[in-house]
Amino acid sequence: MALKRFLSVRLLLALALAAGLIGAVACGGASDEPAASSGDGGAASTAPTAMPEATGEAMMAESSGGHVNLLVTNIGNGKFDPFLTEGEDLKFQRIFQVAMVGGGGGSELTPAVAKEWSVSEDGLTWTFTVNDGTIMAHDGSVITRDDVFFNLDSRMGEEAASLLAAAYYEPRDVAFAERVDQVLKGPGDDQVQVVFNTVRLDFAFNWSENAQGADAMIVPEAAMRARTGATGFEGYEDDPIGIGSMMVNMDETIHEQRYSFEKFDDFFWTTTNGYSEDRSVTFDTLTMELVPEPAARLAALRSGDAQLIEANINMIGDIEGIDGAGIAWQKESSYNWVVYVDCWDESLWCFPVEARQAAEYAINKDEIANGLYTPESVNMDSWSHVTPNSLGWGENLRPRPYDVAKAKELLMSIGYGGADGSDGTDANGEQISFKVYTWEAGDLPLLPDLAQLYKDFWDELGWDVEVVVGDAAATRQQWNNREFPGDVLVRTNEARFDGTSITQGGYLNPAIAWRAVDNYENEPWASTTTPIVEQGLSDLNPATRAASYNEMYDYLQDQTYWGDGFNTNVPWGLGSDVASYEPWSLVPYVTAIWTLKLK
Incomplete structure (x- = not known):
């Protein structure tokens, strides 16, 4: 029985390789797609097998301007309202939105919409100080403490309960609210508080760019109110407004198929505004397309029609075989x-x-x-x-x-x-x-x-x-x-x-x-x-x-x-016209898009 099972593994592997050879003939490319002891509780850790961030000729001189075509395998439900999304929707949400707390991959948290945050000694009350009046949204409005309160309250406070009663939310959308007693403005004019009924030391992390969902994305309250529909904010799906480095171009967007974006010149996250780095994109436009077939994504990378593709381990050899292409590894992604x-x-x-x-x-x-x-x-x-x-x-x-x-x-x-x-x-x-x-x-x-x-x-x-x-x-x-x-x-x-x-x-x-x-x-x-x-x-x-x-x-x-x-560990395929891309570790999906530089 053990031998039979071992052979079944090898057979599956052989079939996968054979499928790759068939793909090579049919499509011009190949296949589919520091350790702690138990005693110290994992206080220290080691990374997985070391791999280069990029390979081939991908690391070269950078340029500004141009277009990026990004091909992904799938998304969630394709919603723009962050609170209605599923995990995979982060792929496009991160292009035009920013979370309340910034991130850098892994455990690194940085100022973003919130410039400071703290938790009470009992672990029940979180206080966030907002970069009030310094962040411009895509419609020209300026984000304030009140916008942040709206985002929190409409997702886990009194307004969330109203949206559930109106059937805009499903019960599972607001299950987390069971742990929240209050969402408050104050104590300062630029502060908001979330009071829990159980210890939540992870709340800042879960409302950061390192999180696994889009709940933390901050949208302007006025834009959402102006798009109110029968039960909630249905109009936002046809005219989304964010605060990220790119704006949604709805003229070129087809829900659940293609998402089009243009550079937002007034993006707040720059060294001029006091941040440690400039997270503005250096290209002008980006299109994210759903292309489930690995062979099609490889063909687009090979022809130059795609600059960045979501790949997998079965595609590594094919990408390495494309002249000038490279690979960027996203470690511990899923x-x-x-x-x-x-x-x-x-x-x-x-x-x-x-x-x-x-x-x-x-x-x-x-x-x-x-x-x-x-x-x-x-x-x-x-x-x-x-x-x-x-x-x-x-x-x-x-x-x-x-x-x-x-x-x-x-x-x-x-x-x-x-x-x-x-x-x-x-x-x-x-x-x-x-x-x-x-x-x-x-x-x-x-x-x-x-x-x-x-x-x-x-x-x-x-x-x-x-x-x-x-x-x-x-x-x-x-x-x-x-x-x-x-x-x-x-x-x-x-x-x-x-x-x-x-x-x-x-x-x-x-x-x-x-x-x-x-x-x-x-x-x-x-x-x-x-x-x-x-x-x-x-x-x-x-x-x-x-x-x-x-x-x-x-x-x-x-x-x-x-x-x-x-x-x-997830590989991303880089086109021959890409100089570099540095995805974050221990964070899923598309990350740090501003690190993608064209040649």
């Missing part, structure tokens, strides 16, 4: 999220923790990294969202070893698997059956093949497993609608330095649709998982916070509502 869905239900096969642990021991992660992928493109030293350079990582969070005997031993300890743990039955003698849901992902190729490998590994336990490959948006919606109880979701998700938000949402918020446990106030979690998560998230001491998170994550990994995974 991770492989394995979700055992709704396993809080006692009637499901996966309710016993031993069943979930057995599922993890039955997966040969090294075989995946070295057979389906490569060590340069994926790093296996992760548990869920906790990657080597994120807060709380440590050696103790490495994936569990491949051990089928251990898996069977765990199953037999709860009466599963018959006499030797391999007949695929539960404690009632019934066949264990479930589906693995996944989709084609732009940042990680072969995700359906990965899901198939999980099935192959679980076959050895006698489980009846079916792989279902669907549309990303539709599958996410079904998951949020609780349509996958007892199934497994294999997907990519955005990497992050601070995992407070996803941890609190998964383990302490019953209003979150994708939560890991049903209701943290009920047993069996109230006396087990809940106090451990609450204690970990409430550590206010910067000197001990990483160790507290590591201890919390160590427990959650053992609980296995979320499985072991790996993080992904």
Whole structure:
């Protein structure tokens, strides 16, 4: 069985290479797309395998002006209203918007719309001081403290509740508001406050440019009010106003297909205005187009029709074969999220923790990294969202070893698997059956093949497993609608330095649709998982916070509502007319677009 599974990995790899050769014939190009010990809690960390930021002839003299055509694999729902977006919409949101707090990748936070921020000693009240009156929006208005208050209040305050009642928001949009008591103006004329009912030390991070969603983008209140529709701000989708380095050109924009932008000459983020660097773009226009097919993106890069393309590990050889092209690596950009869905239900096969642990021991992660992928493109030293350079990582969070005997031993300890743990039955003698849901992902190729490998590994336990490959948006919606109880979701998700938000949402918020446990106030979690998560998230001491998170994550990994995974280094393809591009690490999607320089 082990040999058969090993060959299946090699076969998949061979098929991928063969597909690449076919693409080369048909399209003129090739294929598709410092470590801490467990004792110190991950206070120090090491980066993944070192890789150059750019290769080939890409690093050359720069010029100003010109046009950039940026090709991406997908977006979310394509909304302009930041609060209605999905994660992938950051790809275009970051072009024309700016978050309340600036960023620089990883854990680095910088002044932006907010020039200062602080949290109270009890960790409940955040105060932000706004660069009041110095930031011009694309419609010529000037951003003030009141605009920032509007953004906060309409997303987690009293106005958010009104927009939910009017059906502009869905309940899942404002689930975070459950943790907010008040959004206030003051105490100073240029300040706003957010008062939580639970410790939220990550709030500045989540409202920064390092965050995994567009919630933090600041829009002018007057522009939104002027675009009010039947239930909310529907008119904003046809005439968006931002404060970023580029403006949306709606004449050339087709929703969910092409987004067109023009340089905004009055962008605030310059050294003249007191910032440490100038984040103005040096080109005049940019078009972001959705091109799902890898061969088409490669062809555009080869012909000079594209300057920057979203790539993946299967495209590296093709890009390197294009004269003058190069590669910029975005390290720890995403991770492989394995979700055992709704396993809080006692009637499901996966309710016993031993069943979930057995599922993890039955997966040969090294075989995946070295057979389906490569060590340069994926790093296996992760548990869920906790990657080597994120807060709380440590050696103790490495994936569990491949051990089928251990898996069977765990199953037999709860009466599963018959006499030797391999007949695929539960404690009632019934066949264990479930589906693995996944989709084609732009940042990680072969995700359906990965899901198939999980099935192959679980076959050895006698489980009846079916792989279902669907549309990303539709599958996410079904998951949020609780349509996958007892199934497994294999997907990519955005990497992050601070995992407070996803941890609190998964383990302490019953209003979150994708939560890991049903209701943290009920047993069996109230006396087990809940106090451990609450204690970990409430550590206010910067000197001990990483160790507290590591201890919390160590427990959650053992609980296995979320499985072991790996993080992904994402390559961007640079055209022959690009001098350089420097994407941020540990932040997903399009980042730091001002660092893209044309020759």
